Amino acid sequence: MLRLINAVAWIAIIVTAQSTPQPYLRTPSSRQLAWHQLEYYAFVHFGPNTFTNEEWGRSQSTPDVFNPTALDTDQWAKSFADAGMAGMILTAKHHDGMALWDTNTTTYKIGDGKWAKDRIAAGLSADVVRMAAASALKYDINFGIYLSPWDIHRDPAMPKPNLTGTLYDEPQIFGDNTTGDYNDLYARQLTELVTLQYDNGSRISLFELWLDGASGSDTVQTFDWAKFRDIIRENQPGAVMWGHQGVDARWVGNEDGYTVPTNWHTISRTQDQTHYEGDKLQTGVRDGLYWTPAESDARIRDGWFWHANEKPKSVNALMQMYMECVGRSVNLLLDVPPDTTGQIPEEDLETLLQFREQRDAFLKRPLLTPDLDVSASSVREGDSKQYGPANVLDGRTETYWAMNDNETTGVLEIRLDGTYSIDAVIMQEQIALGQRVGGYLIDAGVDGAYRTIVNGTSLGYKRIWILNSSVEANSLRLQILQSNATPLISSVQALGVKQ
Numbered sequence: 001m002l003r004l005i006n007a008v009a010w011i012a013i014i015v016t017a018q019s020t021p022q023p024y025l026r027t028p029s030s031r032q033l034a035w036h037q038l039e040y041y042a043f044v045h046f047g048p049n050t051f052t053n054e055e056w057g058r059s060q061s062t063p064d065v066f067n068p069t070a071l072d073t074d075q076w077a078k079s080f081a082d083a084g085m086a087g088m089i090l091t092a093k094h095h096d097g098m099a100l101w102d103t104n105t106t107t108y109k110i111g112d113g114k115w116a117k118d119r120i121a122a123g124l125s126a127d128v129v130r131m132a133a134a135s136a137l138k139y140d141i142n143f144g145i146y147l148s149p150w151d152i153h154r155d156p157a158m159p160k161p162n163l164t165g166t167l168y169d170e171p172q173i174f175g176d177n178t179t180g181d182y183n184d185l186y187a188r189q190l191t192e193l194v195t196l197q198y199d200n201g202s203r204i205s206l207f208e209l210w211l212d213g214a215s216g217s218d219t220v221q222t223f224d225w226a227k228f229r230d231i232i233r234e235n236q237p238g239a240v241m242w243g244h245q246g247v248d249a250r251w252v253g254n255e256d257g258y259t260v261p262t263n264w265h266t267i268s269r270t271q272d273q274t275h276y277e278g279d280k281l282q283t284g285v286r287d288g289l290y291w292t293p294a295e296s297d298a299r300i301r302d303g304w305f306w307h308a309n310e311k312p313k314s315v316n317a318l319m320q321m322y323m324e325c326v327g328r329s330v331n332l333l334l335d336v337p338p339d340t341t342g343q344i345p346e347e348d349l350e351t352l353l354q355f356r357e358q359r360d361a362f363l364k365r366p367l368l369t370p371d372l373d374v375s376a377s378s379v380r381e382g383d384s385k386q387y388g389p390a391n392v393l394d395g396r397t398e399t400y401w402a403m404n405d406n407e408t409t410g411v412l413e414i415r416l417d418g419t420y421s422i423d424a425v426i427m428q429e430q431i432a433l434g435q436r437v438g439g440y441l442i443d444a445g446v447d448g449a450y451r452t453i454v455n456g457t458s459l460g461y462k463r464i465w466i467l468n469s470s471v472e473a474n475s476l477r478l479q480i481l482q483s484n485a486t487p488l489i490s491s492v493q494a495l496g497v498k499q
């Protein structure tokens with residue numbers, strides 16, 4: 001009897017194990033999965049360059065140069081929240097080396113300047129990083145930090161005659177051949193930043209650490225990425241670590257808010273290995289060794305820092321960026337720099353708000369509702385409740401349509417409740433279990449006669465396909481033509497107007 005019970009239990013385990021699709025190769029960590037869903041957030045370049053009209057300051061100014069006339073980090077956070085952005089990443093230290101937070105790792109910090117001293121004397125905070133974090137919390141957006149690995153202030157190859165003999169004349173320890181350990185300095189700065197606190201004593205929570213890959217000097221400095229990663233993991237387990245080639249997210253290979261239509265979330269290089277070129281960073285590597293999705297850092301103006309002679313891009317240009325990044329499974333990190341007042345300029349804010357309006361007007365026209373009739377060529381173990389095609393219409397990303405493991409191609413058909421005019425299609429793959437799909441068609445049908453409107457390769461977290469011209473349809477069909485493991489489709493949506 002005991003034997004029989006054991007046998008029954010054993011079979012039950014096997015059946016259960018088969019019914020849930022197993023992860024395919026690499027999958028996102030929970031921090032990466034949460035990060036994918038942020039999609040669009042702000043980059044804030046602010047520091048001495050804002051006041052010297054530079055992009056890469058040469059670390060020649062004293063901290064007195066940092067002198068915002070009406071700093072208001074609440075205005076930043078409110079602007080970004082109103083613009084529909086999910087967070088902001090602030091340059092705590094750009095290449096010039098001047099720290100925007102209260103640090104004991106350097107004298108070259110805004111805290112040593114007149115602006116900060118006056119504020120502190122008046123009983124006000126002068127720690128711009130902590131102020132921005134508190135504002136992000138207040139307006140319910142995420143907060144992240146940029147800390148430049150390249151540090152001109154410490155780089156012996158970058159002369160700084162203006163600082164010679166001043167309080168800011170610090171040891172030139174950047175580079176493998178210098179006496180002094182720059183990795184140790186950087187690690188201490190990073191440690192301070194990942195352990196910053198809100199006024200109430202709780203640790204400031206960070207969603208991303210942005211460790212720039214740029215360097216403009218010949219000094220060779222081998223960075224201790226593993227040590228930096230451990231510091232981040234230990235203190236901010238929910239934070240994604242961005243580096244040129246990873247660890248958790250990669251550069252998209254350009255700074256123009258663009259990526260090619262085929263995009264894989266995986267690559268096969270790490271931060272420590274030779275750099276891929278732009279093309280490879282855009283496409284990623286199918287079935288690569290690491291889940292390292294791309295993020296596109298782009299600018300609302302020409303420069304990263306504010307310059308009086310530049311204007312924000314047009315709303316249409318931002319729409320195009322959004323569709324060629326977020327619409328291609330790549331997060332969009334849009335730089336919106338404060339000016340010398342310490343606020344986001346009115347015209348940039350106006351542009352962001354109009355962009356949001358146009359985006360919402362476009363995206364908030366879903367035609368497919370959960371009650372529509374949807375069928376599939378097959379359903380995993382015939383279990384329509386768990387894996388049926390209706391899951392693609394239920395508005396939940398956790399549920400998905402699945403077939404048996406031995407099936408990698410299949411067809412899903414949605415019958416509309418009338419004739420619609422469709423101009424865009426949005427689809428999501430269940431990436432929690434890996435990126436699988438490599439070829440698909442979307443066809444628009446009129447009384448059963450279909451014509452192809454989308455011919456795609458990779459799918460991934462989210463694809464938005466904008467059609468060249470709208471099509472009439474009373475049914476839609478998704479054909480999965482190629483997949484490296486049985487495809488798992490979370491969502492299919494069409495945008496347009498009902499006739």
Ligand SMILES: *[C@@H]1O[C@H](CO)[C@@H](O)[C@H](O)[C@H]1NC(C)=O
Pocket residue numbers: 052060061062162
């Ligand atoms: C550095 O010193 C030179 C010569 O005195 C001066 O012209 C220049 O403006 C200074 N640069 C900065 C950034 O202060």
Ligand SMILES: *[C@@H]1O[C@H](CO)[C@@H](O)[C@H](O)[C@H]1NC(C)=O
Pocket residue numbers: 104
């Ligand atoms: C700098 O600050 C850190 C963290 O507060 C502290 O552990 C360290 O002892 C300080 N170092 C110096 C030299 O004051």
Ligand SMILES: *[C@@H]1O[C@H](CO)[C@@H](O)[C@H](O)[C@H]1NC(C)=O
Pocket residue numbers: 176177218219220
């Ligand atoms: C650093 O020193 C090593 C060994 O002394 C030498 O081979 C290398 O060329 C030096 N690199 C630089 C950038 O000076």
Ligand SMILES: *[C@@H]1O[C@H](CO)[C@@H](O)[C@H](O)[C@H]1NC(C)=O
Pocket residue numbers: 137198200201202
């Ligand atoms: C401090 O504020 C944060 C954010 O509101 C909150 O999550 C945390 O619990 C607070 N900590 C304390 C000690 O009150």
Ligand SMILES: *[C@@H]1O[C@H](CO)[C@@H](O)[C@H](O)[C@H]1NC(C)=O
Pocket residue numbers: 404406407
């Ligand atoms: C896939 O496997 C199922 C059962 O495991 C079987 O019924 C079906 O015929 C197989 N399909 C193909 C295409 O091999």
Ligand SMILES: *[C@@H]1O[C@H](CO)[C@@H](O)[C@H](O)[C@H]1NC(C)=O
Pocket residue numbers: 441452455
């Ligand atoms: C889809 O694109 C592929 C690759 O360019 C091409 O081989 C195929 O014929 C296209 N299919 C359709 C239906 O357009």
Ligand SMILES: *[C@@H]1O[C@H](CO)[C@@H](O)[C@H](O)[C@H]1NC(C)=O
Pocket residue numbers: 453454468
């Ligand atoms: C849409 O237009 C683009 C650019 O003109 C073209 O490359 C593409 O083939 C067109 N797609 C379809 C389905 O006609």
